[in-house]
Amino acid sequence: MNPTTALTVRDPWALVPSLGNLDAYISAVNRLPLLTQEEEVSLARRLRASGDLQAAGQLVLSHLRLVVSISRQYLGYGLPHGDLIQEGNVGLMKAVKRFDPDQGVRLVSYAMHWIKAEIHEYILKNWRMVKVATTKAQRKLFFNLRSMKQNLKDEAADVDTHRSTLTAAEVDTVARTLNVKREEVLEMETRLSGGDVALEPQSGDDGEESFAPIAYLADEAHEPTRVLEASKRDWLASDGIARALDTLDERSRRIVEERWLKVNDDSSGGMTLHELAADYGVSAERIRQIEVAAMKKMRKALAEAA
Structure with a gap:
């Protein structure tokens, strides 16, 4: 079967099962045909020339097995393989673009x-080492320390196979090779060798749940949904209102600003309908109608911006 024909179905992603069934997903992507160099170039040119999404899909599908292969290199960080693959797929799509x-x-x-960069970023954001791996050199240390430790042990003829910590000479070697401070190597090794602490309560033999950090670490003020809601409110109260006002004509804008956005020196609020009516030489009812129409237009603008 021609590789291009195999992928040019109406919904090419139907060929790939959900990551919820990881074994089925891996088996499926490994069966997807590879593209020849000519096919790859042709599809990439179609994508660049006209934004052809079907071409992009074929390029991505034919390289999903690469993501699976690369993601296996990062299984030692205690994160779900499916999540690593998913993040790697994001990197693959960025590369295709x-x-x-x-x-x-x-x-x-x-x-x-791109695949490795996206997986690295995911690990650093979600693993317990994130606060240590902040600089480029520290990130390099984070991802290389484990393999370097094993290589140093293998090279030592008299090594104790049960020893898990680095010797002083090995610490110096790692620090020099990765261009970081000796203290950083020691701190990183300590954190890498430390055990994880369960955040959720664990049930004991007597059926009672243990007291876990989740009970006192919860911070509703930083709960993602609340943070997003607060951010949206702040935007509506500043940039959102400013954009909505920009959609109004000069008279409508002044009426809204005088009625709702300004406070007099005596803190009694903005101008009344009658005061504005006197300014424009129209009735108070006409000012009210303009205000209602302006508020309606602003609400529509805010809804579209949100």
């Missing part, structure tokens, strides 16, 4: 950087 087929490089080589 930016890929230039005329540079003479295959997509597989170009995409590796």
Whole structure:
């Protein structure tokens, strides 16, 4: 079967099961046909020339197995394999979007950087080491310390196979190789070798739940939904109102500002309908009608912006 034909179905993603069934997903992506260099270049040019989403889908599908392969390298950080694959797929899609087929490089080589970068970012955001790995050098230390420790042990002829910590000489070697401070190596090793603490309460043999950190670490003020709601309220009260006012004509804008957005020196509020009516030489009812129409227009503008 021609690879392009195999992928050009109406819904190519129907060929791939959900990541909820990881074994089925991996089996499916490994059966997807690879593209020849000519097919890859043709699809990439279609994508760049006209934003062809079907071409983008074929490029992504044919490289899903690469994401699976790369994600296996990061299973030692205690994060679900499915999540690592999902983040790697995001990196793959970014690579496909930016890929230039005329540079003479295959997509597989170009995409590796984007896939690894996205997985690295996910691990750093979600693993317990995030606060240590802040600089570029520390990130390099974070992702290389485990493998370097094993290599140093293998190179030592008289090594104690049960020893898990680095010797002083090995700490110096790691620090010099990765261009970080000796103290950073020691701190990183301590954190890497530390055990995880369960946040949720665990049921004991007697059926009673233990007291866990989740009971005292909860902070409703920083709960994501509340943070988003507060952020939206802040935006509506500042930039949102400003944008909505920009949709009004000069008279309507002044009426809204005088009625609702200004406070007099005596804190009695803005101008009354009658005061504005006197200014414009129309009836108070006409000012009210303009105000109602302006408020309706602003509400529509805010709804569209949100």
